[in-house]
Amino acid sequence: MDKILALLDGSEYSESVCHHTAWIAQKLNAGVEALHVLGRREGGTPTDMSGALRLGARTKLLEELSALDEQRNKLAQAKGHAILEDAKAILEQDGVPSVNLRLRKGDLLEAVQSVEDGIRAITIGKRGEASGFASGHLGSNLERIVRSSKVPVFVASRAFKPIKKVLVAYDGSASAKVAIERMADSAVFADLDLTVLCVGQDEAKSQATAEEAVAKLQRADVTATPRTATGEPGEVLSSLVTSDSFDLLVMGAYGHSRIRSLIIGSTTTAMIQQVKIPVLLYR
Numbered sequence: 001m002d003k004i005l006a007l008l009d010g011s012e013y014s015e016s017v018c019h020h021t022a023w024i025a026q027k028l029n030a031g032v033e034a035l036h037v038l039g040r041r042e043g044g045t046p047t048d049m050s051g052a053l054r055l056g057a058r059t060k061l062l063e064e065l066s067a068l069d070e071q072r073n074k075l076a077q078a079k080g081h082a083i084l085e086d087a088k089a090i091l092e093q094d095g096v097p098s099v100n101l102r103l104r105k106g107d108l109l110e111a112v113q114s115v116e117d118g119i120r121a122i123t124i125g126k127r128g129e130a131s132g133f134a135s136g137h138l139g140s141n142l143e144r145i146v147r148s149s150k151v152p153v154f155v156a157s158r159a160f161k162p163i164k165k166v167l168v169a170y171d172g173s174a175s176a177k178v179a180i181e182r183m184a185d186s187a188v189f190a191d192l193d194l195t196v197l198c199v200g201q202d203e204a205k206s207q208a209t210a211e212e213a214v215a216k217l218q219r220a221d222v223t224a225t226p227r228t229a230t231g232e233p234g235e236v237l238s239s240l241v242t243s244d245s246f247d248l249l250v251m252g253a254y255g256h257s258r259i260r261s262l263i264i265g266s267t268t269t270a271m272i273q274q275v276k277i278p279v280l281l282y283r
Contacts, residue, residue: 002028002029002030002031002118002119002120003030003031003032003033003100003118003119003120004021004024004025004028004030004031004032004033004119004120004121004122004123005032005033005035005112005115005116005119005121005122005123006018006021006032006033006034006035006087006091006122006123006124007035007037007108007112007122007123007124007125007141007145008034008035008036008083008084008087009036009083009125010036010079010083011125011127012158013125013126013127013156013157013158014083014086014087014125015090015160016125016156016157016158016159016160017123017124017125017156018034018087018090018091018094019090019094019160020123020154020156020160020278021091021096021123021154022090022091022094022095022096023094023160023162023163024121024123024154024188025091025096026094026095026096027186027187027188028120028121028186028187028188029187030120031096031097031098031099031100032091032096032098032099032100033100033102033115033119034084034087034088034091034099034100034101034102035102035103035104035111035112035115036080036083036084036102036103036104037103037104037105037106037107037108037111038076038077038080038103038104038105038106039106077103080103081103084101084102084103085101087099087101088101102115108141108144108145109141109144109145109148112145112148112149113148116150116151119151120151121151121152121153121154122145122149122151122152122153122154123153123154123156124141124142124145124153124154124155124156125155125156126142126155126156126157126158126272142155142272143269146253146268146281146283147253147283149283150283152182152280152281152282153253153280153281154278154279154280154281155272155278155279155280155281156278157276157277157278158276161247161277162247163192163247163248163278164192164193164247165192165193165195165244165245165246165247165248166189166192166193166194166195166246166247166248166249166250167195167197167237167240167241167244167246167248167249167250168180168183168194168195168196168197168213168224168250168251169197169199169233169237169249169250169251169252169271170196170197170198170209170210170213171198171199171200171209171233171252172198172209172212173252174252175252175253175282175283176213176251176252176282177252178252178282178283179250179251179252179282180196180213180216180217181216182282183217183222183250184216184217184219184220184222185220189217189222190221190222193223194217194222194223194224194225195224195225195226195227195244195246196210196213196214196217196224196225196226196227197210197227197228197229197236197237197240198210198213198226198227198228198229199228199229199230199231199233199236199237200228200230201230203228203230206228206229206230207226207228210226210227210228211226213226214226234270234271234274237249237271237275238271238274238275241275241276241277242275246277247277247278248277248278248279248280249271249275249277249278249279249280250279250280250282251268251271251279251280251281251282252268252281252282252283253268253281253282253283268281
């Protein structure tokens with residue numbers, strides 16, 4: 001059975017991740033792998049903070065630090081199990097029959113790569129545990145996951161809302177073409193209202209580009225409507241998502257190099273930050 005990998009950190013986005021994961025899993029008749037990763041500081045090796053202490057004082061302090069590390073490790077493990085059990089309850093309530101729970105230690109990306117076989121897609125929240133303190137920033141692991149993933153990454157918004165209207169940002173790039181090909185072959189989009197948007201200064205060229213993508217979808221019996229617009233892509237997409245009440249934005253991820261993105265910014269990153277709806281990314 002195909003599986004959806006849900007990445008859960010216990011943040012306020014985790015419940016939304018579960019509901020969106022269940023929606024995708026039911027569309028694909030897939031099971032779910034729910035993964036929570038304990039960071040290296042959670043349950044890691046004890047740290048020697050004893051400084052220049054000597055003899056009995058040093059020994060006693062090391063013993064106390066070791067006991068404290070052990071207690072923290074147990075608490076982190078208990079928290080991880082609780083996060084996963086809560087996720088399983090939500091997923092099963094939403095109708096997912098097969099849910100497997102995984103608790104790992106170490107680096108999130110390494111943990112994802114270790115379970116990637118058989119995974120159809122990855123779901124993750126826009127922001128992590130510190131979302132309330134850094135509302136203008138994305139989760140620190142999100143870009144790493146998207147850039148390395150071989151499967152689509154669904155970036156969940158803060159709250160779940162049924163998805164009916166989908167805006168597909170299409171520019172003819174390699175990642176955008178991959179998105180159209182994968183969408184044409186996916187049961188997720190069979191009964192949704194799709195709009196394929198091409199933003200550019202040459203309206204005729206933009207229309208032809210959008211119609212090219214629509215034709216590929218229609219050949220797979222996926223109904224879609226072409227649309228064009230002029231302006232800065234990020235601003236156009238953000239405005240259209242709000243004005244036309246779209247429920248999901250689909251786009252190719254990081255079409256340019258990481259260095260270029262650091263210099264001039266990334267439309268992908270900007271869109272995830274600006275829109276309040278989920279974003280589905282293809283590479």
